[in-house]
Amino acid sequence: MAYHLPNCSSLQVISFPVVQLHLNRTAMRASQKDFENAMNQVKLLKKDPGNEVKLKLYSLYKQATEGPCNMPKPGVFDLINKAKWDAWNALGSLPKETARQNYVDLVSSLSSSLESSSQVEPGTDRKSTGYETLMVTSEDGITKIMLNRPTKKNALNVEMYHEIMHALKAASKDDSAITVLTGNGDYYSSGNDLTNFTDIPPGGVEEKAKNGAILLREFVGCFIDFPKPLIAVVNGPAVGISVTLLGLFDAVYASDRATFHTPFSHLGQSPEGCSSYTFPKIMSPAKATEMLVFGKKLTAGEACAQGLVTEVFPDSTFQKEVWTRLKAFAKLPPNAMRISKEIIRNREKEKLHAVNAEECSVLQGRWLSDECMNAVVNFLSRKSKL
Numbered sequence: 001m002a003y004h005l006p007n008c009s010s011l012q013v014i015s016f017p018v019v020q021l022h023l024n025r026t027a028m029r030a031s032q033k034d035f036e037n038a039m040n041q042v043k044l045l046k047k048d049p050g051n052e053v054k055l056k057l058y059s060l061y062k063q064a065t066e067g068p069c070n071m072p073k074p075g076v077f078d079l080i081n082k083a084k085w086d087a088w089n090a091l092g093s094l095p096k097e098t099a100r101q102n103y104v105d106l107v108s109s110l111s112s113s114l115e116s117s118s119q120v121e122p123g124t125d126r127k128s129t130g131y132e133t134l135m136v137t138s139e140d141g142i143t144k145i146m147l148n149r150p151t152k153k154n155a156l157n158v159e160m161y162h163e164i165m166h167a168l169k170a171a172s173k174d175d176s177a178i179t180v181l182t183g184n185g186d187y188y189s190s191g192n193d194l195t196n197f198t199d200i201p202p203g204g205v206e207e208k209a210k211n212g213a214i215l216l217r218e219f220v221g222c223f224i225d226f227p228k229p230l231i232a233v234v235n236g237p238a239v240g241i242s243v244t245l246l247g248l249f250d251a252v253y254a255s256d257r258a259t260f261h262t263p264f265s266h267l268g269q270s271p272e273g274c275s276s277y278t279f280p281k282i283m284s285p286a287k288a289t290e291m292l293v294f295g296k297k298l299t300a301g302e303a304c305a306q307g308l309v310t311e312v313f314p315d316s317t318f319q320k321e322v323w324t325r326l327k328a329f330a331k332l333p334p335n336a337m338r339i340s341k342e343i344i345r346n347r348e349k350e351k352l353h354a355v356n357a358e359e360c361s362v363l364q365g366r367w368l369s370d371e372c373m374n375a376v377v378n379f380l381s382r383k384s385k386l
């Protein structure tokens, strides 16, 4: 049995032999050999991974082998080639080496989810073995949670909020010493998926806002309570909640391509992720106001100067330098690291939970305001881009 991928080089046909998959767990920095192994593994996948994943594989393969999208944009009715072009183009100027790494990681996560799902008892939670919106890998003492909606700039939809909470809870109990959050593609994350606001339940917009506030509070709570060193590897621009949460991370490493933007007033919204408390402490109340109230976008260098980012690396060597450093950190005694984090963070925890509750309650009101509704409608109808 075989299925066809539309004209994408080594991915044109994927077949389903009976052979058990061999896991490629090299990750972090993929060599050409790893990349070639991953291409071979793709041909061995036993199940169709679905069009979204196939497009991701296609785009990463093209980026890794040819660099940024160089094809003319297909016409609107050429649906398949348009989808492929969109996926490749969405990777922007992602370096070839990073694309190769992401390709290897994606294949590894597909292989591992297919292999482990064959051992899953009926009724076991699907998310313990495979994620729709994340790639989660664990090796060298590091659990890496990668936001994986590159064609949507890693916007956080409702499923992604749930999956991140699930992945954090699993990481807090696994054998890894440290946990990393990063993004796939050219963005770290464009923040809350604005289409989250479009699906109105029978209880109307009030119920929608209430449910959103409950979800947000639980989501941010998982970051406040996370017990191990939590590191952000900010591979590209970050917007909204993906920025505010950084104040709850233990270290933040950024590519010099990254930017940091919290356009809450533009969206008729207010700060979350405990940033109304952490940002003034990190960078002074006035600098926090420039970001959180006036929506000033910071470069990685500026964010580092203000203490939000720990260190900035040139994009060309970002992945190599950061992962080398993280692998060394992950070799440190894990219990000592946990306890040290606890002593640094614990006396703030109660305060952070209180701030989180207050921010969610204020936001619940903002989501019902005309200012917010108009901003969302404008984005969705493409009248404005931030």
Ligand SMILES: CCCCCC/C=C/C(=O)SCCNC(=O)CCNC(=O)[C@H](O)C(C)(C)COP(=O)(O)OP(=O)(O)OC[C@H]1O[C@@H](n2cnc3c(N)ncnc32)[C@H](O)[C@@H]1OP(=O)(O)O
Binding pocket: 151, 152, 153, 155, 156, 161, 190, 191, 192, 193, 194, 195, 196, 212, 213, 215, 216, 239, 240, 241, 242, 263, 264, 267, 269, 272, 379, 385, 386
């Ligand atoms: C449970 C609820 C909790 C809520 C918590 C509160 C959180 C608040 C925030 O996070 S506020 C910040 C929200 N984010 C934004 O407002 C960003 C909106 N996006 C943009 O302005 C732009 O897309 C961009 C600057 C991020 C990137 O621009 P560009 O490079 O030109 O790319 P595109 O706009 O073409 O984007 C490609 C593709 O992705 C979709 N997309 C990007 N970001 C989002 C998003 N945040 N929500 C939904 N969709 C997004 C975009 O629509 C394109 O999709 P398409 O190809 O058209 O299908």
